[in-house]
Amino acid sequence: MMQTFEISPQLLRGWKVLVVDDEPDSLLVAQTLLERCGADVSVGTNGQEGYEMAQKLRPHFIISDLSMPVMSGWQLIYHLKDNLSTRDIPVIALTAHAMRGDRQRAMEVGFHNYLVKPLQPETFINDLLRLLIDIPDIAEKLG
Amino acid sequence: MATSPQEIKLSIETAERIVRLNSVIAQSARENEILAALCSYAEEYGAASAVLSYLEIDSRGSITDIKDVASWKNKSQPDTEAAAEHLPISSFWTSTPTQLVFIQDAATDTRLDDETRKALTQANHNAAIILPLYSVGQWQGVIFIYWTEKHLLSAEEEYVFSAVFQPIAAAVANRRAYMSLEHAQYKSEIIAQMNAALGQATSEQEILDAVAVLVERYDAELSTLNYVHYGLEEAPEIIEMVAVQNKGTPIPLSAMGGGTRFPKNAFTLNEIILSSDTPFFMEDVFADPRSEPGSTRPAMKATNVAAFVALPLRSGDRWQGTFTFSWPTPQVFPSELKEILTAITPTAAAVVANRRLLNQAKRQHQISEDRLRTVVNNAPIGLLGLDKTGTFFFSEGKGLRDFGIDPQDLLGTSIYNASETSPELVQQYERALAGESFEALVEVAGRIYQGWYSPVINDHGEIEGAISVSFDITDRRRVELERERLIRQLREASRFKDEFLATMSHELRTPLNAMIGLLGIVLMNNRVEDQDKMFIQRARANSERLLTLINNILDISRMEAGRLEITPSTITLRNVVEKLQQDMGILAEQKRLQLTTEVDDALPEAILIDEDALNKILTNLVANAIKFTEKGSVSLQLLRKDESLIIKVRDTGIGIPIHMQDIIFESFRQADASATRMHGGSGLGLAIVQNLCIAMQGSIRVDSTPGEGSTFTVTLPLHIVDVLEQG
Numbered sequence: 001m002m003q004t005f006e007i008s009p010q011l012l013r014g015w016k017v018l019v020v021d022d023e024p025d026s027l028l029v030a031q032t033l034l035e036r037c038g039a040d041v042s043v044g045t046n047g048q049e050g051y052e053m054a055q056k057l058r059p060h061f062i063i064s065d066l067s068m069p070v071m072s073g074w075q076l077i078y079h080l081k082d083n084l085s086t087r088d089i090p091v092i093a094l095t096a097h098a099m100r101g102d103r104q105r106a107m108e109v110g111f112h113n114y115l116v117k118p119l120q121p122e123t124f125i126n127d128l129l130r131l132l133i134d135i136p137d138i139a140e141k142l143g
Numbered sequence: 144m145a146t147s148p149q150e151i152k153l154s155i156e157t158a159e160r161i162v163r164l165n166s167v168i169a170q171s172a173r174e175n176e177i178l179a180a181l182c183s184y185a186e187e188y189g190a191a192s193a194v195l196s197y198l199e200i201d202s203r204g205s206i207t208d209i210k211d212v213a214s215w216k217n218k219s220q221p222d223t224e225a226a227a228e229h230l231p232i233s234s235f236w237t238s239t240p241t242q243l244v245f246i247q248d249a250a251t252d253t254r255l256d257d258e259t260r261k262a263l264t265q266a267n268h269n270a271a272i273i274l275p276l277y278s279v280g281q282w283q284g285v286i287f288i289y290w291t292e293k294h295l296l297s298a299e300e301e302y303v304f305s306a307v308f309q310p311i312a313a314a315v316a317n318r319r320a321y322m323s324l325e326h327a328q329y330k331s332e333i334i335a336q337m338n339a340a341l342g343q344a345t346s347e348q349e350i351l352d353a354v355a356v357l358v359e360r361y362d363a364e365l366s367t368l369n370y371v372h373y374g375l376e377e378a379p380e381i382i383e384m385v386a387v388q389n390k391g392t393p394i395p396l397s398a399m400g401g402g403t404r405f406p407k408n409a410f411t412l413n414e415i416i417l418s419s420d421t422p423f424f425m426e427d428v429f430a431d432p433r434s435e436p437g438s439t440r441p442a443m444k445a446t447n448v449a450a451f452v453a454l455p456l457r458s459g460d461r462w463q464g465t466f467t468f469s470w471p472t473p474q475v476f477p478s479e480l481k482e483i484l485t486a487i488t489p490t491a492a493a494v495v496a497n498r499r500l501l502n503q504a505k506r507q508h509q510i511s512e513d514r515l516r517t518v519v520n521n522a523p524i525g526l527l528g529l530d531k532t533g534t535f536f537f538s539e540g541k542g543l544r545d546f547g548i549d550p551q552d553l554l555g556t557s558i559y560n561a562s563e564t565s566p567e568l569v570q571q572y573e574r575a576l577a578g579e580s581f582e583a584l585v586e587v588a589g590r591i592y593q594g595w596y597s598p599v600i601n602d603h604g605e606i607e608g609a610i611s612v613s614f615d616i617t618d619r620r621r622v623e624l625e626r627e628r629l630i631r632q633l634r635e636a637s638r639f640k641d642e643f644l645a646t647m648s649h650e651l652r653t654p655l656n657a658m659i660g661l662l663g664i665v666l667m668n669n670r671v672e673d674q675d676k677m678f679i680q681r682a683r684a685n686s687e688r689l690l691t692l693i694n695n696i697l698d699i700s701r702m703e704a705g706r707l708e709i710t711p712s713t714i715t716l717r718n719v720v721e722k723l724q725q726d727m728g729i730l731a732e733q734k735r736l737q738l739t740t741e742v743d744d745a746l747p748e749a750i751l752i753d754e755d756a757l758n759k760i761l762t763n764l765v766a767n768a769i770k771f772t773e774k775g776s777v778s779l780q781l782l783r784k785d786e787s788l789i790i791k792v793r794d795t796g797i798g799i800p801i802h803m804q805d806i807i808f809e810s811f812r813q814a815d816a817s818a819t820r821m822h823g824g825s826g827l828g829l830a831i832v833q834n835l836c837i838a839m840q841g842s843i844r845v846d847s848t849p850g851e852g853s854t855f856t857v858t859l860p861l862h863i864v865d866v867l868e869q870g
Contacts, residue, residue, distance in 0.1 A: 023653055029660030036667075067649060096652035097645065103755075104710060118656035118690060121663025123725070 013038035020050035047071025174213035192227035240277035270294035278316035347386040412439040427473035450474040456492035575609035695827040737776040751862035772796030798849035
């Protein structure tokens with residue numbers, strides 16, 4: 001039976017979440033949905049910003065777009081995994097790239113999992129947390 | 144009228160003369176020398192001419208024939224008459240074989256018979272001495288010495304002639320005995336020479352010449368045409384002249400006015416001759432009963448032939464041809480000639496047969512060589528052969544000429560001349576000379592050649608050289624390059640399309656993401672008026688519809704481009720169904736339909752399957768069922784049947800008429816065009832599902848009763864994941 005999380009401002013209270021996307025509206029949707037659950041959301045508009053913020057903020061997890069100017073999601077994951085201080089942060093790809101094979105490729109290069117845009121606002125938080133629950137630290141933090 | 148030596152007074156000179164004459168006679172080998180020696184005295188006594196003749200005798204000793212073998216004329220006497228001839232055979236002189244006969248005055252001599260007298264006076268012989276040559280008990284010959292005037296014989300003359308005629312008879316007897324011995328030897332020598340000459344002949348003309356030389360030796364009058372003619376393989380009834388000569392001079396066949404071919408049965412005798420195994424001698428065409436007047440004689444007359452010899456040449460049982468020698472006048476052929484010709488005929492036949500075989504072989508060889516040359520010369524290839532030093536010994540082919548090389552110019556030149564200009568080519572030949580057989584592309588002066596290279600290996604397994612066959616494939620190569628370019632272009636176009644699809648997918652989803660997300664958030668915030676809420680819900684629903692449409696179009700584009708890839712991964716069926724129940728439950732609820740899902744317990748927990756494809760199949764089928772059902776229920780069942788996963792989606796909707804049940808799987812088709820307007824959707828869903836099923840080695844079918852509902856059944860191969868492996 002799939003686990004369902006009750007959406008409430010307490011659900012992600014105290015969580016530091018980094019969202020990286022070059023589309024302001026996409027950022028807005030994800031940020032809004034996460035903040036509704038009490039998360040402390042930081043945003044970056046490309047991979048470069050995302051990488052710097054990840055080192056500075058050490059978020060509990062990162063949601064990143066793949067296609068971005070300056071530094072793409074693919075480059076970002078490479079740098080994050082290459083850096084001792086950031087390598088253990090789970091990163092979920094959230095992308096409008098729905099081509100077959102992208103998911104596989106994303107998992108291979110180090111993304112923890114992969115969500116396809118457009119996200120479903122009603123189920124987004126549950127979809128997201130179900131992908132993260134297999135990480136012991138996160139499962140523990142979710143109780 | 145004999146005079147005894149004692150009765151005359153013999154001078155010393157005369158005695159010496161007789162001794163000398165006897166000595167000359169003893170030493171002389173030939174009849175004309177004997178006669179000349181005798182007549183050196185007769186000349187002094189005023190004789191005009193003389194003749195020495197042989198006498199032929201039969202077994203009883205009777206004279207049967209007389210033949211002149213030597214003659215003499217007194218050059219100091221202006222006698223223009225022909226050479227002296229023998230007198231008729233007459234008892235007048237044959238009855239006294241041991242005595243000289245003197246005729247002092249032919250006109251008045253009463254002993255003479257009329258025939259003898261007539262012969263003497265007609266030849267203007269008015270006096271004569273007849274010397275009988277009788278020895279070893281038989282006639283050998285006779286000498287006649289003639290005077291033009293009456294001649295009174297002196298005692299000395301009588302003595303001299305009486306003293307020498309018997310030694311002469313002995314000499315002639317010896318000579319004849321020797322001659323008959325020599326004759327046999329002579330003949331065999333001639334035959335041997337002939338055979339040798341025939342054996343050495345290298346052409347029909349030489350074969351003919353060898354035989355003609357012999358025939359000419361026996362008859363200086365040899366004339367008109369001599370020819371060998373052959374029956375032709377392709378037309379055995381045809382005779383063809385292959386060599387002609389006239390009195391030792393070869394005559395070109397082209398000069399034969401009547402042509403060189405004529406039918407075997409041109410005249411009757413010809414067929415008889417050609418079927419004969421032995422030489423055929425015709426001494427007088429117009430008198431011989433064998434040449435019949437109706438056919439042969441006119442034919443012979445037309446070609447001015449009065450006598451001929453034909454040697455039919457047979458080898459085994461095959462007629463090879465004939466030698467024909469002809470004369471314009473009737474002839475008496477010497478027996479010697481007949482014997483020799485008969486003797487050499489088998490050899491001549493064998494030589495001619497061998498010659499014909501050789502000609503035939505040469506002709507066939509020539510034909511096959513000509514054919515080969517024709518093929519090689521016209522083949523659009525370059526055929527080259529070089530020895531182990533790299534020198535070309537063979538160079539042929541239209542390909543070379545097309546390249547601008549006269550193949551003959553290459554002969555004797557070295558491949559190493561091309562070291563600078565075509566090092567690649569030199570390399571290929573070096574490989575072949577090293578024993579390698581291979582195929583290679585070589586570029587020479589802007590043209591591309593495909594060549595097969597191979598060593599030439601002799602019977603001892605040694606490499607003697609190398610050969611190559613090359614084709615100019617420049618044009619083909621250009622076509623290939625063009626094709627490769629087109630393929631590259633198509634691939635690029637296809638890649639652009641893929642990129643375009645990916646970009647479109649990305650670009651269409653990005654604004655939809657914002658629309659669906661933000662509209663959803665507004666609804667979740669629950670702060671809008673009921674009517675506005677309904678508008679926002681409709682906006683949201685349309686956004687979803689747009690998303691589905693985009694997804695379907697992208698899917699079908701990929702499928703139609705053959706770019707549908709199935710990438711199985713391990714999934715848990717129950718999770719998939721639960722998620723579906725969740726997503727689709729909302730839609731069902733909106734239409735107040737009951738959505739039930741069931742997963743067969745016989746199905747394993749985890750299976751290996753393409754998750755996206757499975758999701759699309761389930762989502763499309765369930766969404767369709769909900770879409771076309773107004774009341775009742777929709778059920779999803781996942782069942783196991785042997786090694787198959789069965790997916791059943793059942794509804795209580797409008798159903799599909801039987802005649803439409805096939806076309807609903809085609810792109811952009813719905814059972815009823817009006818359904819598109821009523822129910823929305825692109826009509827792509829089922830096409831996508833069917834494509835996915837086929838790609839996964841599965842199938843889909845529909846059972847439906849209009850007005851009662853439809854059941855879609857998908858059968859997919861079941862790949863169970865080993866639990867251990869899964870762990």
